[in-house]
Amino acid sequence: MGRGMQLEIKRKISSVKSTMHMTRAMEMVATARLQFLRKNLKNFYEYERTLSSVFERVTGSIEDLDEVKDLIWKEPSKVMLVVITGDMGLCGTYNDEVIQKAYEREISLGKKFDSFYVIGSKAFRRMKYDGKRIKRSVLESYSRPFYDDAQSLSNELLRIYQKGEVDCVEIIHGYPKNSLIQEVKDEIFIPIKIEKKDHEKFYDFEPRPEEIFRMLVPQYFGSKIYRILLESRISEQNARQNAMRNATENAKKLIDDLTLQYNKIRQFYITQEVIEITNSAEVLKGEN
Amino acid sequence: MFRLKIITPEKIAFDKDVKFVEFRTVDGAMGTLQNRIPLFAALAIAELEIEEADGKRTFFAVHGGIGEFFNNTFTILSDAAERPEEIDVERARRSLERAKVDIESVEEIRRKELEMKIQRALVRLKISEKRERR
Numbered sequence: 001m002g003r004g005m006q007l008e009i010k011r012k013i014s015s016v017k018s019t020m021h022m023t024r025a026m027e028m029v030a031t032a033r034l035q036f037l038r039k040n041l042k043n044f045y046e047y048e049r050t051l052s053s054v055f056e057r058v059t060g061s062i063e064d065l066d067e068v069k070d071l072i073w074k075e076p077s078k079v080m081l082v083v084i085t086g087d088m089g090l091c092g093t094y095n096d097e098v099i100q101k102a103y104e105r106e107i108s109l110g111k112k113f114d115s116f117y118v119i120g121s122k123a124f125r126r127m128k129y130d131g132k133r134i135k136r137s138v139l140e141s142y143s144r145p146f147y148d149d150a151q152s153l154s155n156e157l158l159r160i161y162q163k164g165e166v167d168c169v170e171i172i173h174g175y176p177k178n179s180l181i182q183e184v185k186d187e188i189f190i191p192i193k194i195e196k197k198d199h200e201k202f203y204d205f206e207p208r209p210e211e212i213f214r215m216l217v218p219q220y221f222g223s224k225i226y227r228i229l230l231e232s233r234i235s236e237q238n239a240r241q242n243a244m245r246n247a248t249e250n251a252k253k254l255i256d257d258l259t260l261q262y263n264k265i266r267q268f269y270i271t272q273e274v275i276e277i278t279n280s281a282e283v284l285k286g287e288n
Numbered sequence: 289m290f291r292l293k294i295i296t297p298e299k300i301a302f303d304k305d306v307k308f309v310e311f312r313t314v315d316g317a318m319g320t321l322q323n324r325i326p327l328f329a330a331l332a333i334a335e336l337e338i339e340e341a342d343g344k345r346t347f348f349a350v351h352g353g354i355g356e357f358f359n360n361t362f363t364i365l366s367d368a369a370e371r372p373e374e375i376d377v378e379r380a381r382r383s384l385e386r387a388k389v390d391i392e393s394v395e396e397i398r399r400k401e402l403e404m405k406i407q408r409a410l411v412r413l414k415i416s417e418k419r420e421r422r
Contacts, residue, residue: 040298047295051365054356058328147297147367206313206329215314215330216354219367226297 006269009262013255020251026090027244034237037144041230048227055220059194061209068213073193076168078114080135080160081105082189083127084173084228085120086236087140094174094182094239095122101184102172106132114166117157135160145233150226151218158221161190173228174235180242182235189224289341290322291361294348294369301369302348308339309362311355320357327357331366333407335415347372349415351408372419375412384409 062068083102085095102123106113115135118124124137138153157169168191175185205212292309294302310319312334320327331353338346353366387405394402 043299044297046300047297047365050295050363051354054328054354054363054365058354061328151367202326204325204327204329206318206327207315209328211314212328212330212354215352219353219365222367223297 003269006262006265009258009265013258013262016251016254016258020248020255023244023247023251027241027248030237030241030244033144034234034241037230037234037237041227041234044223044227044230048223051220051223055216056195058209058212058216059192060196061203061205062194062213064210065194067210070162071191071217073191074167076166076191077112078166079109079112079168079170080114080117080166081109082117082119082157082169082171082173083123084171084232085118085123086233087121088240089122090243091236091240092243094236095120095126097182098172098174098184099123099126101186105170105172105186117160117169119153135165145226145229147222147226150229151222153229154221154225155218157189157225158218167191171225171228173232174239175231176235176238179238182239187228189221290324292338292364293361294336294350294364294366296366296369298368301371302338302346305341306338307341307343310337311350311364312336313355320362322360324357326359327355329355329357331355331364333404333411335411336364336369347415347418349375349408349411351411352404370412370415372415372417375416375419377413377416380409380412380416384413 059068065072081102083098085098089095099122102116106116115133116123116127117135118127118137121139124134124139127134136156160166161169169189171187171189173185173187175183177183289305289307292302292304292306293300308319308321310317311329312318312332313329314332318329331350333352334350336348336350338348340346349368349370350364350366351368353364355362355364357363384406387402387409391399391402391406
């Protein structure tokens, strides 16, 4: 051990400390964003729940299903997978888990797979590197999802579907089961499955159910996408918060260990110096 | 009296007992009192007038959506619903002018979007006048 070692440990401590400041700041940012997003989602759930139930009942009341058959579920032959990841890293395995799930789904679809529609630059870079077929990509735009953005995204997905480029759209996204566990979900976006119901017969329809259905479609899909964007964003921030909290705690432990080591070395030198001084004092005493 | 709920993606804009509601469906103007038979109505981008329990008149600019009357509760689900005092008049005016210019030079697909934009701006301006008059 030399003096250099002591200096080096000191330098290491200060470097770990500055990293810790950063991870702690990022954890705090994630917490703040999370609170905001959770509030958004809470307000939005009431809307989504009511709209879904209205939508189901309106579709259930359609008498002539042929009129809306372009949106009704049938066995797909060309499936587009929409993959939603974040634009930033430092959130543990979150992005990779979503991409992994997308790849697994691609394999299980086999020939029915058509292309990926990518949201978030993390998935985009990885898929480009892996040479996947990407239909379109939306990058760095949903740091905080806005309802209008969700609306235009859903309109675009609908357009792709209605042009006949694909006949099924699935969305793979993160879902916050709770603040510690993030899941990856795979939802079928279009087409929709309709359950025929009779008990809405006493309703007045203004205009006919088929026309209400047409008008509801953009609203319904827009709100579905908005919920998915919110959920995946919350999931990402949860993952980031956890990753950063772990990193901060690890840094703290590392600093403790390094400080102990540093003190040991310092103590060693002090002891050695004291011994040297006393020794030489002894020698000098003997000479006198 | 019946319950009126106006729910938008951002918030619950209105949730109170009311006497009378006047609104516009895509087919034309409609109004409802209490104990109406169940109804599904596709709403137009238009104004909505409410007579509250104490007789007070309240106005909203409603941006389309759907309304359901069931069990003496009228639920309106819309992309946006704004009271006169919430409307940014300047923004609506600017958006109206821009859309009017754009619509001249745009192909068929985008035209419908712009027409809706114009409609939204018009209804906002109309509702915002209710505030100025008061």
